[in-house]
Amino acid sequence: MNALMSPAALQDGIEELASGECLVDAFDLIGAAIELLTPPESISTVDCAEKYRKLPGPEDGAVIPYDRWRTPHNIGPMNALDDEACNLLVMPKPSRSGGTAVMENYVFKRIKFGPMTWVSWVLNSDEAVTAYCRNVVKPMFELNPDLQARVGTARGDDTDAFKKIRGYPVEWLSAKDSTFRNRQPGVMVLDESDANTKKYQSSPRTQIDGRQKLLGNRKKGAIISHPDLGWKAGVGAAYEDTSRGIFVLRCCHCLSHAAAYATKFWPGVPQFKLDWQKDPEASTDERLDMAEKTAAIYCPHCGAAISDDERRAMIDAAVTSGGNAIDGYMHRGQRLDPEAGVIGDPDPTPNRGFWVHGTMLKTETMGKLARDYQAALIHYERTRDPKLLKEFMSKQLGEIFEGAATLGNLSADKVMERAKPSDQNPGYDRGTVPAEVRFITAAVDTGARKFDVAFKGWDLEGRSWLIDRLTIRQRRHADGTMRDLHLSQNVDDWLVLIDEVVERRFPLEDDPDLVMPVACICVDSGDGNVTWKAREFARRALTAGHVWGKRWAKVKLIKGASGKRPAVPDAPRKVDKGEDGKPVEPVIVEYTLGADELKVTIYERLAIDDGSPGECSFYRGFEQRFADEFFGETKTDGKWVRSGPNETLDLYGYAEAARQILKPDRADIKWAQGKLPPWAKPVPLQPKGGDPVRGGNEAPAQAEPKKKRSTIDRFAALNQRN
Structure with missing residues (x-):
C-alpha cells in the first residue's frame, strides 16, 4: 500500500509535470544526438584545418585560425594524405x-x-x-x-x-x-x-x-x-624511395620554370639559387651586413634577382596555377621543361615525398637567411669546424651538408656542365688525347665481379682530362665465349686488364696516326677477398715484361687507408711472400695511400673552373651516372661516409696517386727540351712490321734476354714497342 500515492500527492505530481520544470527540451535532445544522426562531413585535411582548427596566437592569449597561405608548400603533403593510395609521407624540411x-x-x-x-x-x-x-x-x-x-x-x-x-x-x-x-x-x-x-x-x-x-x-x-643524417640514413634515405617531390617555381621576370631545390635525384633540373655580394677582405660585420642587404634568389635562366615579395607571390602562384604540377610539386615520372613547366603524369606510388627548402618559406626573408649562412661560413673559415655550417644547412636551408662538395659549391650538375661543348671550349672526343696532355695514367677499382677503370691525361701543372671511363664485367675465354668475371676465384680473369688497360693506347687529337701509351696503372688490391689475386696478377704482368726500362713495373698495387697520412708514401711496401706464406718471386710492391688526402685533393680540383692548375676536364658526352659517383661519399665531422656509388671519386684518387708515383716534376726529365720519357712519348699507330699479333687475354710470355745495347738503342726500341 506504501506504493500507492494519496490523492493529494498525485495531484501535486500532475501539476509539477504540467509546469514543464522536470522535462528536457526536445530541441536539446536532438542537439545532443545530432552527431549520431548526421553522416560525417566529407572534407579535406586542408579545408578541415582552415575551417575548424584554432591555434594559440603569438601574444596576449590570442586565438587564430589555421591559414593555408601562411605555408602553402604544405598543401601538397596534406592533400597526399587524403589520397587512399598514399601509405607513407616523407618530408625533409627546415625548422x-x-x-x-x-x-x-x-x-x-x-x-x-x-x-x-x-x-x-x-x-x-x-x-x-x-x-x-x-x-x-x-x-x-x-x-x-x-x-x-x-x-x-x-x-x-x-x-x-x-x-x-x-x-x-x-x-x-x-x-x-x-x-x-x-x-x-x-x-x-x-x-x-x-x-x-x-x-x-x-x-x-x-x-x-x-x-x-x-x-x-x-x-x-x-x-x-630536418635532414641531419645526410643521404645515408634517416629522412634523407627514406626520401629516395618515394615520389621525390620537388617544388617548382615560375620566374616572375622571364616566366621560365625551375626548382626551389632540385636535390641530387633530379640531375639537370635548374634551380633558383640564394646568393649575395661577397667580399672576403671586409670585416666580419661588413660581410654580414652585405649578405643581409644584397641577398636574393636568382633565376637560373635570366639571372634576375628576385625580391622577397616577388618570391612569395611566386610560391602562391605555384600552388594555384594548375598544370601538371600537383600543388606546386613535380614527382617521379614527370619532367621539367623550362618554358612549359611540368610535363607528364607522376608514377603511381604509395610513398609520397616532398622536399621543403628554406627558400620556399614565406615567413622567412632571404636577407636573414643569407646573413646566417654567411656567419656559418665565416665560422668555418676560422675554425675549420663544419658543425655550425652543417646545422645551418640542415635546419635553416633544409639541405644536406655534403662536406667538401658543399664547401666547394660542387654538384653533379656542375660537373656535367664541364662536359658540354661551348664556343669557348669545344671539348674533345672520348678516347682521344687532347693536345695539352703530356702523359696518361690509369686507375682500376676492383669489385667482386667487375673492374671500374678510368684513364686520365695530364699536363705538367696538375690539369687533367678524362680520356675514358669504363666498367669491365666479362672476358672472352679460349672457346670464344664471353663470361662474367669472378675476381676472387679466378686469377685468369684479371688478365683482361692487360689488353683493356695496360696495353691500351689512345690516338692524339691533333695527329691520329700517333698514339700515347698508359704510363702507370694503379690497381686497387685493398679488398681482402681479392688481395692475393691482385698480387698474383701484378707478378704475372711484371714477369711478362710490362715494364718501363729494366724493371719499373707499369702496374702498381695500391690500398687506400683513412686517417692522416700522405697521399702517396715515400716508399712502398715489398710483398715477397705468397698466399701460403712462402717466398715468391718476382717481388712486387704495394702502396698504402692516404685516401682521405686524395679525396680532398680531388674535390679541390673539381671546384676549379677558370683554367687554373688542377682543373678537371671531361670528354663530350660524359655520363651523368659517373658524375653522380663523385658525390657518393661525403666528408662529415672529419670522416668520409659513403652514401651511394663512389667509384669515379676513388678512380680519380688512384689516378692522382699514379701521377705522383711517376714524379713528372723530377729534374732529370727534360720536358722543355723535348726529351720525353718513354711513358710520355707518342708512338706511331702502325709500327714497322705491321700490327703486333696478340692472343686472347692471357699475359704475354716474358721476352728472352737480349744483348746489351746502348741507351739510345734501348730507348728507340721502347718507343717502337710502346
Missing part, C-alpha cells in the same frame, strides 16, 4: 616550416570526422614529448572543445601524452624499445626522426613498416625531420 602541422591537421581531421584509428606519434626523447604535449597537444584540445568532447572519461583516458578517442588510443611517445613493440597504429608519425638515438635514427621507414605490416592499405605513416 619552422610548418611540416609538423601537416600531420597535426590530418590527425585533427581523423579525430573530428573519422574514421578513427590508433595513432602513435613518436618524438626523439622524453623531454621532447613533454614539451610537445605542453605546447601543441594541450592547446589543440583546449582551443577546440569539440575534440575534447570526443575524449573518453574513464580513468587514464585523458592525460597529457595519452587520449582515448572513440575507443582508440592517441599517444605521444619517445623513440625507445618499448615504443616499437606490441603496437599496431593505423597512423604512425616519426617526428624529427634524424634526432633519435643512434639505434633508431638510421631506419625510420623500417620502424614504421614493422608496426604496420598487417594493416594493408589502411595505414598511414609519416617521417618528418
